[in-house]
Amino acid sequence: MLVAISVLTLLVLLVTQLVRSAASTTTLGHKRNDADSQARSLFERLALDLAQLVKRSDVSYYLKNAGTPMPGNDLAGFYSAVPGYYPTTPSPVSVVAYRVNSDSSNPVAHNCLERMGKGLDWNGASAASVPVLFLPLTLHETWPSVTSSSAYDDPDPAKRTYEIIGPQVFRFEYYYLEKTTGALVTYPGAWTSLSTVEIGDASAIMVAIAVIDSKSKALLSNSQITTLGESLPDYGSDLGPGQLLARWQSALDGITNMPRAAISHVRLYERSFPISDQ
């Protein structure tokens, strides 16, 4: 009897260990899958938006430049020939914007990556609905929310065209491949202000994100995630390919005041999006 109990105990221990180990393995796998899925879906959405980017010298863009350097999380706003929300007589062009929401009073979206996909009407379709606007009318003056990391495009939540596209993405940074020099740059040299952003100066946009899976995210408070995001430095033109993520990883490795179990599951991704017609 004693032997049987001992054997049973041993078996239970073994099985427990096995289950724990299996659970641990699958949890780790799930976390990685979570982060990978998040990054993949975001990058694919970005790829679609940027593939249909309206590339003209007579429309405005809200992109990082010397006059709008965007420390920390970046903002991006542009016209893209993709469907958007709520136009009455929908034209094929929308205003698309990306941001990491910084509003700590917004429990749903804070520290999440949001995308605005505002469908635009045909020109002249109505006095109320705004179509694509060409210069001198600018994107950021017409839709000021693209310049904000917290404000929405409509006070009525039902009419807002922002949606959370990356609930686990807390850091969003982009830089450019300059066409004339072939160099990676924070922004092309000619982009001294928003009015000088000429999209043809860039061959590609490189987007880097930091993702924390939902289980690990639960270990951190929102303010800790904000701090975590701030600890990941901006791109600098001294960095070569892959060096931004390496710098981010170093920064993560140096963090000691947050749970290691969470920090160690922050995953970093980077992808290049060609925007040139070449």
Add this chain to the structure above:
Amino acid sequence: MTCLPSSVQASRNGSALVIVLAFVVLLSGLLVAYLTRAGIDRQLAQASFHDTKSDLLARSALDIIVADFKQEIGDGTPVTPANIQPRRWGTPPPGGTPFPNLIRRSMQGDPTGQTSSLSSGPVPSANPKRGEIIPARWNSHYLLPRASSSGNDSTPVSNFAAPDWVLVTPQGPNPAPSPSAVIGRYAYAVYDEGGMLDVNTAGFPYHAAPSQSPTPGLPLNDIGRKGSVAFADLRALPTTTTALLSAGGVNAIVGWRNFATVRPSAVFPNFSFDSPVVPGGTGTRFVNYFAGNPSIGLSQGFRTVSPTVHLNRTDQAFVTRTELIKLQREAGFGAGALQYLGTFSCERNAPTWKAGTAVITQRFYIGHLNLVTPNPTGPRVADIQKYFGLRWIDGTPGQASPPTPAVPGHWQYVGTSGNTMQDRIPAFTNDPEFFQLLNYAINRTNGDDSSHLLTTLSVGAALIDQYDDDPAADPLTGTTTTMIEYSGGWAVGLENLDPARASPSPAPSPFPQPAGMSPTPPPAIPAYVMLNRPFRNAGEFGYAFRAASGPTPTPSPNPKTLDFFTPTSSDAPILDLFTYNSAPLRSGTVNLNTQNVAVLTAILTGAFQTEQNVGPAPSPSPVASPAAKSAATNIVNATTSQAALSRADLARLSSSVINAPFTTNEETRETVARALSEVTQIRAWGLLIDVITQTGRYPPGTTSLTQPFVVEGEKRYWLHIAIDRFTGQVIDRQLEAVSE
């Protein structure tokens, strides 16, 4: 030892089994859940990977296709009528419905030597399988003639053959690879977008008063003088074999496109516009934008939209062809019209006609003629010398005793620098002034030329007189005739009305008192048509008197004017060397070698055959679309048998038009040159490359390429590209990702 009853033993064994099984189920569940999730993620990752792979393949395919065109340009020197246009292949054989826009498609045996025998179309056609491209998809841009005459079905006519696949291996395209080596495939068709009307500039609005037929919403003389593709009459575009594009459809396009400029009333797509007679209304604003304000010329390349803002709205541009197609659906006009409308065009505004060693990189801006009025002051003095080589000399009053005639205020031809009168047209290599360019065009020389000095200066003076209005007169003698002194003589222009001429102007004799003047204006010629207004295009130079005999022997030898209607005209290069628009790069011009009859028809429709067309009810009426269509057909036939090398060929093409009202006299014959000289180009190949790529593989063990190809990713692009035929340089390009 006590043995348990067998039932208890069995029960315990059963419990153990259940426990073990439960653990197994638990572990299996965990494992299955994990594997399922991992499997889904893997599939998503694979899809993403294949999407990226097909995107890369599409871009590579486009590079290959563009490289073929560049190679063709590199191999095609010198430029001749046989190679000025891209080679065509894969077009339907004669007898069937022609495809004017189709330049080529990937086809087995094509000159690239890279295309397989596999059609991208479904086999059999009624039963398309995954990866096969049905004809309606190939024509989703509506660039081919449609089988249906109604609705939006894009299925092309039955003689369309789908492009063949180019099979791609790791080593590149291969027409007959081993199935196991194939990693993807692409098929393509290339269209002559440069031979279509760029809808970002073409077309003007219509006004429809209640119970009236729509009439042009701008003055007919602006339409009739052309000078911009905006004055092409889009109502001449067929939507079916029997119907033309409606005024409502045109208004939807123009009102949407030029919303801030023309300020339509009502809403998209049912815009309405002012009557053309409304001062400052639609017509005025439209003409001001497309012909300039004042209408002496433009520096606007129309590559960006107008900066005008109205009601917090701007003008628009079609950013993609997809947008045009969606607008057509929304506005409800016939889809057949899309065959003639493009959204991309670009031309370097430089001549292609060449003689001698001259290197002319920019056409001469006709608007400079506005500088040349008597007694100039300020910066105009330097500009006139820069652009015309002229210097103004004030007149000298005559005296009674001894009798000395007055010398009228006049120009001296001194060249672009210095004050010494020239005894020749100076040699040049680049940046010629007006007279150098005229001499270059007419006499084919850019070297020192003293033998044609008088002729060239006289033609130039006549052009200045045509351009300026009657008040442009010498302050001393009142003569309106342009007089140019050179070392060794005088050249004079020609005005119908000149107060300094005894007849027909009523002037005292001698005039001016007391001893007359020298030189005097030449006698008036009754049949000479005076414009006394700025030229709208180089074709209107044809109104200028040509002092020397020939080359205008028939049919109207008196008066002799510059000849833009005979095939051997020596004046024809002028058409290529001057421009109403000074923009170095511009959109909105049409390839003169287009095979699209409807495009030329739209441009020619509404053209004035004579300057006397001016008036509220022009007489004779402007060119109607049936006559324009006949003319356009003849022009297309002429360029098909011998392609134009420059706008100078417009004289030859004018001679090919043999229908009324173009044949009455020299002026009506030159209608073609006037209508087309500013809005056509030869230099750029404007192409739309439609490429579909599929990544994937043949299943292991496949022995034949005709067996099903496993498609893993697909991408379609429309590349709009303008390549300079003469330099091989890509002038502009726009990559449009097609989402279906």
